[in-house]
Amino acid sequence: MTQFRNEVFRSLADPTRRAIFERLCRDGAQSVSTITAQAAISQPAVSKHLRILKGSGLVQGTIHGRETLYRADVAALAPLQGWVREMTGFWDEKFDKLENLLKRMDR
Amino acid sequence: MTQFRNEVFRSLADPTRRAIFERLCRDGAQSVSTITAQAAISQPAVSKHLRILKGSGLVQGTIHGRETLYRADVAALAPLQGWVREMTGFWDEKFDKLENLLKRMDR
């Protein structure tokens, strides 16, 4: 699970990849050609990005006849969200410690 | 604000940089040499990473005498968190639509 975390971060680092993922989130499943039509890059480039997104679990594709439909899997964002919570958690913890210290100084 | 989003994602894509940020979140402000001591890379490499983290607002440094203390700024994670919420929001929205459709079909 924590192994995927790195893949997720890496996948989302590229704006083009984020744009593809966003679109799949917003508009639901789409074929490669449909995605390519709005991406301003070539079809092979899109396929490459999809492969990477798939590798991190952010996207999954199902074959329908001669076209493949890709859909976003928002559950794959969990490691990222978890990490953010962890980081802010550390911060709150420190804040609590400070508060505690101030209380003790008060007495 | 949405300009920083890309920088934040890019910054956090590198595991070394995430590790540095994590440490600063967990243990509070630290000097460059202290960070370097635990990073398994050279001091200039650490300085480079800190520069990038600073560029995305994730970190800020204050000079104390001859050493510079860097601290994490968890508030800079907001764009990231916001984006995640937006994405999951799209998903919920679709779910609502489906629910709505089912309701209408029910009558």
Next chain:
DNA sequence: GACACCAATAACCATTCGGTTATATGAATT
């Protein structure tokens, strides 16, 4: 004032990355 220490920058290098074009594979269409 000479010297050691801390951090930043410069110059360089190997690897990775994001893109391209060309090609292969397989499913629909005719």
Next chain:
DNA sequence: AATTCATATAACCGAATGGTTATTGGTGTC
């Protein structure tokens, strides 16, 4: 069966990335 369409893969290329060592610029210390 031949052809066209949809996607994936291969081979390649320039730019960006993450690291290194060497050096510089300040700030304490002796």
